[in-house]
Amino acid sequence: MTTTPEGTPTTARHRAPGAEDALPVPAAAGSVAEWTERYAHAVMDTFGPPQRVLVRGEGVYVWDADGTRYLDLLGGIAVNSLGHAHPTLTAAVSAQLGTLGHVSNFFASPAQIALAERLVALADAPEGSRVFLANSGTEANEAALKLTRRHSGGARPRVLALEGAFHGRSLGALSLTHKAAYREPFEPLPGGVEFLPFGDTDALRAAFAEGGDLVAALFVEPIQGEAGVRSLPPGYLALARELTTAHGALLVLDEVQTGMGRTGRWFAHQHPHLGGGVRPDVVTVAKGLGGGFPVGGLIAYGPDVAALLGRGQHGTTFGGNPVASAAALATVGVVERDGLLAHVTALGERLRERLRSTGNPLVREVRGEGLLIAVELTVPVAARVAADALAAGIIVNPCTPTTLRLAPPYVLTDEQAQPFVDLVAALRADLAAEETP
Structure with missing residues (x-):
């Protein structure tokens, strides 16, 4: 630097x-x-x-x-x-806007494709992984919730989240957000979400012990920011991976606040004491990704998860636009370079x-x-x-x-x-x- x-x-x-x-x-x-x-x-x-x-x-x-x-x-x-x-970020945004600003998702741009490739690589995601680019963390989590509905096909009505969680304020993301003051004015919210005590491994086991095969997904933040910067205890994510795998549920990690270098790793779950090598099914990102320019995304790990949102099942007008993608690429580049x-x-x-x-x-x-x-x-x-x-x-x-x-x-x-x-x-x-x- x-x-x-x-x-x-x-x-x-x-x-x-x-x-x-x-x-x-x-x-x-x-x-x-x-x-x-x-x-x-x-x-x-x-x-x-x-x-x-x-x-x-x-x-x-x-x-x-x-x-x-x-x-x-x-x-x-x-x-x-x-x-x-x-200067690097402002130059990248200015140069891209002076070349190609917006084209809609009927078309692609090199910046959009390159950003998706970079996110897959930074996430250590396997071959066949794919990225959905959005404009914010809320939108990324909304897409993740829709993806879990596709995974369940209606046969898995339960979605698990943690007390203290903040996943956004659109109706779908809000259903995953725990704070009553945010939720109550807009109830009834999309159903099926159950909140477990934060970091409680016994409660996590109990949630899967009865009706575990009805769980579509478990949504967790490796570190809860809104709730006061609370880290999950060591071993929690490993147990979450074990239980979700055993019952065919998806493990969704919300790294909107903790991702893209905020914790000293590209993603917080990459810290040994937090994730211990756990490979999630979905990771959502935003906030620091664009260095101040609105951009978010969902990383789907592997071809089976990536295929859950198909053509016409989700979309966004501005998501992945060339300027946002250029901003994100510049931000990642500066983090690496410096x-x-x-x-x-x-x-x-x-x-x-x-x-x-x-x-x-x-x-x-x-x-x-x-x-x-x-x-x-x-x-x-x-x-x-x-x-x-x-x-x-x-x-x-x-x-x-x-x-x-x-x-x-x-x-x-x-x-x-x-x-x-x-x-x-x-x-x-x-x-x-x-x-x-």
């Missing part, structure tokens, strides 16, 4: 041919307050008011409309794997240790893999800490009342991460008392 003498990864801006003819960007004028007011009258209120209105980014930093700089330790929720405005898997592994280990070594009594635990990290607090003040961090120029995510989630760009350095370590070290012991009514 190339850095400046100050330790900041180089991200010189790429100026695309014809950029001088571009129309002015709306964010060129207006304060955060002005843009937030306009947001309230124009954008549907599904997310609440924006915390800030951001206008540009470079490397691991973003700037808001008032000119304030923030250290981005969330990376668009594990999306901006190369940071912001990475040795970012090793960097993610080493930096993640150092950052977790530095956070633990603060010795702050408000920190119960620091956990994670690679650059997917959770700081678990002893009291439910994560939202307050995240708000204070934002005010101090650091973006983190309170994914549970007691958990701060970090999913920064892979190009982060030790020096750049230090302000967050300092912030954690300085958390006051009386913070919990301030939250008491």
Whole structure:
């Protein structure tokens, strides 16, 4: 990874041919307050008011409309794997868009085909494996659920997922998502989904012991991100593979957040202590795959699984378009070229240790893999800490009342991460008392 003498990864801006003819960007004028007011009258209120209105980014930093700089330790929720405005990524997107932007899936493009080939290779998938390209993790999981329905042919009505799971918000993916607040407003959801206690091998065995031959698939995340960066215990995926194989069910791994290098391997299940050499039937990917450009995919392992979705049984207008495919290929290429898997592994280990070594009594635990990290607090003040961090120029995510989630760009350095370590070290012991009514 190339850095400046100050330790900041180089991200010189790429100026695309014809950029001088571009129309002015709306964010060129207006304060955060002005843009937030306009947001309230124009954008549907599904997310609440924006915390800030951001206008540009470079490397691991973003700037808001008032000119304030923030250290981005969330990376668009594990999306901006190369940071912001990475020159290789922006050049690849600009070059592809200047050549061929969209053609529909009546046609193919070299970028689409090359990306599918790369994903099969990175996943160590066997001969005959195939890829369905989509636009997001939700769409990838929706496709996976449809594939499992084809596998069962109606004779296997049970689908198993885990408590704490987050697989998306479309109706099919939402049926696999455990959180009641997400599910209940839209019930009844597609049926047949049963939730098992997270990481509980006895519960997993029991689910297959009676009616195991009626199970179409087991959906699991090797590390649950939304639930607080919780890793499956060693041996769980091996048992899941054993049981699904014995009963003819599919093992579907949701690597939307954990895939494409986030944990220091291309896929989290490739870690010996997580997957132990387990070969799934389906893996879903998205988020970091495109480095910030919307792209997702489903990898079907082997010809039998790949054949479960046939002609006319699923589709997408934008999935696998040339620009998204070029962005994904560029992202994978930079990760390989700059040795970012090793960097993610080493930096993640150092950052977790530095956070633990603060010795702050408000920190119960620091956990994670690679650059997917959770700081678990002893009291439910994560939202307050995240708000204070934002005010101090650091973006983190309170994914549970007691958990701060970090999913920064892979190009982060030790020096750049230090302000967050300092912030954690300085958390006051009386913070919990301030939250008491």
